[in-house]
Amino acid sequence: MATKEGHLERTAHEPRDSSLHKVVITRIDQINPSIRLFRLTIPDHGSIHFKPGQWLDVYCPGISKAGGFTITSPPSLARPHPRPHHDPTQPTPDVVIQLEEGYLELAIQKSPENPAAHYLWQLEPALLDSELELILYVRVGGSFVFPPKPAPTTTPLRKVVFVAGGVGINPLISMLSHIHDQEFPVGVQLLYSVKHPEPDNIETDKVLFLDRIAALFGPGSLRGTAHLFLTGESSVNSQGDKEIAGILPIGVSLSRRRINISDIERILYNAEERKSAVVYICGVPSMTDEFVHKLTAPVSDGGLGMEKERVLFEKWW
Incomplete structure:
Protein backbone atom coordinates (compact mmCIF):
# COMPACT_ATOMS: atom_id res chain seq x y z
CA MET A 1 0.00 0.00 0.00
CA GLY A 142 1.39 28.90 -0.77
CA SER A 143 0.29 30.47 -4.04
CA PHE A 144 -3.53 30.29 -3.73
CA VAL A 145 -3.95 33.95 -2.85
CA PHE A 146 -6.07 37.06 -3.27
CA PRO A 147 -5.65 39.28 -5.23
CA PRO A 148 -4.81 36.79 -7.98
CA LYS A 149 -1.19 36.82 -9.15
CA PRO A 150 -0.63 37.58 -11.92
CA ALA A 151 -3.75 39.56 -12.71
CA PRO A 152 -5.83 37.71 -15.36
CA THR A 153 -5.60 39.98 -18.44
CA THR A 154 -6.30 43.71 -18.42
CA THR A 155 -10.07 43.50 -17.87
CA PRO A 156 -10.88 45.13 -14.51
CA LEU A 157 -11.93 42.71 -11.79
CA ARG A 158 -15.59 43.32 -10.93
CA LYS A 159 -16.75 40.11 -9.27
CA VAL A 160 -15.23 37.39 -7.11
CA VAL A 161 -17.00 34.06 -6.61
CA PHE A 162 -15.87 31.85 -3.72
CA VAL A 163 -16.84 28.16 -3.65
CA ALA A 164 -16.02 26.24 -0.47
CA GLY A 165 -16.57 22.65 0.55
CA GLY A 166 -16.21 21.90 4.27
CA VAL A 167 -12.90 23.13 5.68
CA GLY A 168 -12.19 24.48 2.21
CA ILE A 169 -13.68 27.64 3.71
CA ASN A 170 -10.38 28.24 5.55
CA PRO A 171 -8.39 30.15 2.91
CA LEU A 172 -11.54 31.82 1.59
CA ILE A 173 -12.53 33.34 4.94
CA SER A 174 -9.14 35.05 5.10
CA MET A 175 -9.70 36.42 1.58
CA LEU A 176 -13.23 37.59 2.41
CA SER A 177 -12.02 39.36 5.55
CA HIS A 178 -9.22 41.02 3.57
CA ILE A 179 -11.60 42.24 0.86
CA HIS A 180 -13.75 43.73 3.63
CA ASP A 181 -10.79 45.30 5.48
CA GLN A 182 -9.32 46.87 2.35
CA GLU A 183 -12.70 47.84 0.87
CA PHE A 184 -11.98 46.27 -2.51
CA PRO A 185 -14.53 47.61 -5.03
CA VAL A 186 -15.77 44.21 -6.19
CA GLY A 187 -18.97 42.22 -5.94
CA VAL A 188 -18.58 39.07 -3.85
CA GLN A 189 -20.55 35.82 -3.89
CA LEU A 190 -19.94 32.92 -1.51
CA LEU A 191 -21.22 29.36 -2.00
CA TYR A 192 -20.38 27.31 1.10
CA SER A 193 -21.19 23.61 1.46
CA VAL A 194 -21.15 21.96 4.89
CA LYS A 195 -21.98 18.45 5.98
CA HIS A 196 -24.38 18.72 8.90
CA PRO A 197 -25.60 15.65 10.81
CA GLU A 198 -29.09 17.12 11.17
CA PRO A 199 -29.83 19.53 8.30
CA ASP A 200 -33.38 19.98 9.62
CA ASN A 201 -32.15 20.96 13.08
CA ILE A 202 -29.47 23.54 12.34
CA GLU A 203 -27.07 24.61 15.08
CA THR A 204 -25.66 27.72 13.43
CA ASP A 205 -22.90 28.17 16.00
CA LYS A 206 -21.51 24.75 15.01
CA VAL A 207 -21.01 25.76 11.35
CA LEU A 208 -17.43 26.94 10.95
CA PHE A 209 -17.21 30.72 10.44
CA LEU A 210 -20.94 31.19 9.85
CA ASP A 211 -21.11 34.03 12.38
CA ARG A 212 -18.14 35.73 10.71
CA ILE A 213 -19.64 35.27 7.25
CA ALA A 214 -22.94 36.76 8.43
CA ALA A 215 -21.11 39.83 9.76
CA LEU A 216 -19.05 40.22 6.57
CA PHE A 217 -22.17 40.15 4.39
CA GLY A 218 -24.21 42.32 6.73
CA PRO A 219 -25.55 45.79 5.91
CA GLY A 220 -22.81 48.19 4.84
CA SER A 221 -20.27 45.41 4.41
CA LEU A 222 -19.36 43.26 1.39
CA ARG A 223 -21.33 43.86 -1.79
CA GLY A 224 -22.89 40.49 -2.47
CA THR A 225 -24.50 37.47 -0.87
CA ALA A 226 -23.58 34.28 0.96
CA HIS A 227 -25.38 30.99 0.39
CA LEU A 228 -25.00 27.99 2.69
CA PHE A 229 -25.56 24.47 1.38
CA LEU A 230 -26.18 21.80 4.02
CA THR A 231 -25.67 18.17 3.11
CA GLY A 232 -26.66 15.18 5.20
CA GLU A 233 -28.91 12.15 5.24
CA SER A 234 -32.17 14.10 5.32
CA SER A 235 -31.05 16.63 2.71
CA VAL A 236 -30.85 14.26 -0.24
CA ASN A 237 -34.31 14.97 -1.60
CA SER A 238 -34.72 18.47 -0.24
CA GLN A 239 -34.17 21.53 -2.40
CA GLY A 240 -35.64 24.18 -0.11
CA ASP A 241 -34.03 27.61 0.22
CA LYS A 242 -34.77 29.71 3.27
CA GLU A 243 -33.26 32.26 5.60
CA ILE A 244 -31.40 30.84 8.58
CA ALA A 245 -33.25 31.38 11.82
CA GLY A 246 -31.40 33.71 14.14
CA ILE A 247 -29.53 35.73 11.51
CA LEU A 248 -32.43 36.72 9.25
CA PRO A 249 -31.35 40.37 8.85
CA ILE A 250 -28.02 39.29 7.43
CA GLY A 251 -29.46 37.57 4.37
CA VAL A 252 -27.49 34.31 4.42
CA SER A 253 -29.68 31.91 2.47
CA LEU A 254 -29.83 28.15 2.83
CA SER A 255 -30.26 25.12 0.57
CA ARG A 256 -30.42 21.53 1.74
CA ARG A 257 -28.40 20.01 -1.10
CA ARG A 258 -24.96 20.04 -2.67
CA ILE A 259 -23.53 22.92 -4.68
CA ASN A 260 -23.71 22.29 -8.41
CA ILE A 261 -22.31 24.07 -11.44
CA SER A 262 -25.65 25.73 -12.19
CA ASP A 263 -25.31 27.70 -8.93
CA ILE A 264 -22.13 29.28 -10.27
CA GLU A 265 -23.64 29.70 -13.73
CA ARG A 266 -26.52 31.74 -12.27
CA ILE A 267 -23.96 34.16 -10.82
CA LEU A 268 -21.81 34.33 -13.97
CA TYR A 269 -24.76 34.33 -16.33
CA ASN A 270 -23.10 35.58 -19.53
CA ALA A 271 -19.73 35.89 -21.26
CA GLU A 272 -19.25 39.51 -20.21
CA GLU A 273 -19.72 38.61 -16.54
CA ARG A 274 -17.14 35.83 -16.86
CA LYS A 275 -14.56 38.11 -18.48
CA SER A 276 -14.47 40.39 -15.43
CA ALA A 277 -14.72 37.74 -12.70
CA VAL A 278 -12.50 35.28 -10.89
CA VAL A 279 -13.64 32.08 -9.19
CA TYR A 280 -11.84 30.62 -6.16
CA ILE A 281 -12.60 26.98 -5.38
CA CYS A 282 -11.41 25.05 -2.35
CA GLY A 283 -12.70 21.64 -1.36
CA VAL A 284 -12.15 17.92 -1.71
CA PRO A 285 -10.38 16.87 -4.94
CA SER A 286 -13.49 15.39 -6.60
CA MET A 287 -15.54 18.58 -6.16
CA THR A 288 -12.67 20.85 -7.12
CA ASP A 289 -11.78 18.90 -10.26
CA GLU A 290 -15.41 18.79 -11.43
CA PHE A 291 -16.01 22.52 -11.04
CA VAL A 292 -12.67 23.58 -12.54
CA HIS A 293 -13.30 21.39 -15.58
CA LYS A 294 -16.84 22.67 -16.15
CA LEU A 295 -15.88 26.31 -15.66
CA THR A 296 -12.95 26.21 -18.08
CA ALA A 297 -14.31 23.79 -20.71
CA PRO A 298 -15.36 25.44 -24.00
CA VAL A 299 -18.98 26.48 -24.31
CA SER A 300 -19.26 24.14 -27.31
CA ASP A 301 -18.47 21.25 -24.94
CA GLY A 302 -21.01 22.32 -22.33
CA GLY A 303 -18.63 24.36 -20.20
CA LEU A 304 -18.66 28.03 -19.24
CA GLY A 305 -15.57 28.87 -21.30
CA MET A 306 -13.74 30.85 -18.63
CA GLU A 307 -10.04 31.62 -18.98
CA LYS A 308 -7.99 29.23 -16.85
CA GLU A 309 -6.29 32.21 -15.20
CA ARG A 310 -9.68 33.22 -13.81
CA VAL A 311 -10.42 29.89 -12.11
CA LEU A 312 -8.15 29.41 -9.10
CA PHE A 313 -8.29 26.38 -6.87
CA GLU A 314 -6.76 24.49 -3.99
CA LYS A 315 -7.63 20.99 -2.80
CA TRP A 316 -7.80 19.89 0.80
CA TRP A 317 -7.05 16.33 1.78
Missing part, protein backbone atom coordinates in the same frame (compact mmCIF):
# COMPACT_ATOMS: atom_id res chain seq x y z
CA ALA A 2 1.37 3.42 -0.96
CA THR A 3 2.17 5.78 1.90
CA LYS A 4 -0.05 8.84 1.99
CA GLU A 5 1.88 12.00 1.15
CA GLY A 6 2.32 14.50 3.93
CA HIS A 7 1.99 18.26 3.76
CA LEU A 8 5.66 18.91 2.95
CA GLU A 9 5.63 16.42 0.07
CA ARG A 10 2.34 17.70 -1.41
CA THR A 11 3.52 21.31 -1.31
CA ALA A 12 7.17 20.84 -2.30
CA HIS A 13 6.57 22.82 -5.52
CA GLU A 14 4.89 25.75 -3.73
CA PRO A 15 6.66 29.02 -2.83
CA ARG A 16 7.75 29.35 0.80
CA ASP A 17 9.31 32.06 2.91
CA SER A 18 12.79 31.35 4.17
CA SER A 19 12.07 32.64 7.69
CA LEU A 20 10.77 30.66 10.64
CA HIS A 21 8.66 32.65 13.11
CA LYS A 22 8.07 31.96 16.78
CA VAL A 23 4.41 32.09 17.84
CA VAL A 24 2.60 31.31 21.09
CA ILE A 25 -0.77 29.56 21.35
CA THR A 26 -2.93 31.94 23.40
CA ARG A 27 -6.47 30.79 22.63
CA ILE A 28 -8.26 27.57 21.72
CA ASP A 29 -11.95 27.53 20.80
CA GLN A 30 -13.99 24.38 20.16
CA ILE A 31 -16.36 25.08 17.25
CA ASN A 32 -17.82 21.60 16.92
CA PRO A 33 -16.69 18.03 17.70
CA SER A 34 -14.23 18.01 14.79
CA ILE A 35 -12.98 21.62 14.47
CA ARG A 36 -10.96 23.84 16.80
CA LEU A 37 -9.73 27.40 16.30
CA PHE A 38 -6.20 28.18 17.47
CA ARG A 39 -4.88 31.71 17.98
CA LEU A 40 -1.12 31.98 17.49
CA THR A 41 0.08 35.26 18.98
CA ILE A 42 3.21 36.90 17.58
CA PRO A 43 5.32 37.85 20.61
CA ASP A 44 7.24 41.08 21.30
CA HIS A 45 4.85 43.19 19.20
CA GLY A 46 6.17 41.52 16.07
CA SER A 47 4.43 40.96 12.75
CA ILE A 48 4.25 38.27 10.09
CA HIS A 49 3.55 39.17 6.48
CA PHE A 50 1.39 36.89 4.35
CA LYS A 51 -1.20 37.02 1.60
CA PRO A 52 -4.82 35.97 2.17
CA GLY A 53 -5.17 32.29 1.32
CA GLN A 54 -1.67 31.20 2.31
CA TRP A 55 -0.88 28.42 4.77
CA LEU A 56 1.70 27.72 7.45
CA ASP A 57 4.27 25.01 7.89
CA VAL A 58 3.71 24.38 11.61
CA TYR A 59 6.53 22.79 13.60
CA CYS A 60 5.32 21.23 16.84
CA PRO A 61 7.57 20.06 19.70
CA GLY A 62 8.79 16.50 19.29
CA ILE A 63 7.49 16.11 15.71
CA SER A 64 10.12 16.01 12.97
CA LYS A 65 7.93 17.08 10.04
CA ALA A 66 5.82 20.20 9.80
CA GLY A 67 2.06 20.02 9.53
CA GLY A 68 0.27 22.30 7.08
CA PHE A 69 -2.65 24.50 8.13
CA THR A 70 -4.28 27.42 6.34
CA ILE A 71 -4.34 30.85 7.92
CA THR A 72 -7.96 31.89 8.48
CA SER A 73 -7.38 35.41 9.82
CA PRO A 74 -6.68 38.40 7.54
CA PRO A 75 -3.20 39.96 7.18
CA SER A 76 -4.32 43.07 9.08
CA LEU A 77 -4.42 41.07 12.33
CA ALA A 78 -0.89 39.67 11.96
CA ARG A 79 0.65 42.89 13.26
CA PRO A 80 -0.10 45.04 16.32
CA HIS A 81 -3.56 46.52 15.76
CA PRO A 82 -5.86 48.86 17.70
CA ARG A 83 -8.48 47.49 20.07
CA PRO A 84 -11.02 49.77 21.82
CA HIS A 85 -10.92 49.38 25.60
CA HIS A 86 -13.49 50.61 28.14
CA ASP A 87 -12.30 51.28 31.70
CA PRO A 88 -15.34 50.62 33.93
CA THR A 89 -13.51 51.99 37.01
CA GLN A 90 -13.66 55.54 35.70
CA PRO A 91 -16.69 57.69 36.61
CA THR A 92 -17.14 58.65 32.96
CA PRO A 93 -15.55 55.75 31.10
CA ASP A 94 -13.75 56.81 27.96
CA VAL A 95 -12.89 54.56 25.10
CA VAL A 96 -9.14 54.07 25.09
CA ILE A 97 -7.46 52.61 22.03
CA GLN A 98 -4.97 49.94 23.03
CA LEU A 99 -2.65 47.98 20.77
CA GLU A 100 -3.35 44.27 20.64
CA GLU A 101 -0.51 41.95 19.67
CA GLY A 102 -0.71 40.53 16.18
CA TYR A 103 -1.81 36.96 15.69
CA LEU A 104 -2.54 34.23 13.18
CA GLU A 105 -5.63 32.04 13.40
CA LEU A 106 -5.87 28.42 12.30
CA ALA A 107 -8.95 26.20 12.03
CA ILE A 108 -7.73 22.65 12.58
CA GLN A 109 -9.77 19.53 11.95
CA LYS A 110 -9.41 16.60 14.33
CA SER A 111 -7.16 14.13 12.54
CA PRO A 112 -5.41 11.45 14.64
CA GLU A 113 -3.36 10.28 11.64
CA ASN A 114 -1.88 13.78 11.17
CA PRO A 115 0.91 14.11 13.78
CA ALA A 116 0.80 17.92 13.98
CA ALA A 117 -3.00 18.06 14.20
CA HIS A 118 -2.97 15.26 16.77
CA TYR A 119 -0.46 17.16 18.92
CA LEU A 120 -2.51 20.36 18.79
CA TRP A 121 -5.76 18.54 19.58
CA GLN A 122 -4.17 17.01 22.67
CA LEU A 123 -3.65 20.49 24.14
CA GLU A 124 -6.31 21.42 26.66
CA PRO A 125 -7.56 25.04 26.78
CA ALA A 126 -6.88 24.99 30.55
CA LEU A 127 -3.15 24.93 29.76
CA LEU A 128 -3.45 28.51 28.51
CA ASP A 129 -4.09 29.67 32.08
CA SER A 130 -0.83 28.14 33.31
CA GLU A 131 2.62 29.73 33.25
CA LEU A 132 3.66 27.31 30.52
CA GLU A 133 4.16 28.95 27.11
CA LEU A 134 2.87 26.83 24.24
CA ILE A 135 5.42 27.71 21.56
CA LEU A 136 5.34 26.73 17.89
CA TYR A 137 7.49 27.71 14.92
CA VAL A 138 5.84 28.53 11.62
CA ARG A 139 6.73 29.37 8.02
CA VAL A 140 4.41 31.03 5.48
CA GLY A 141 3.84 29.42 2.08
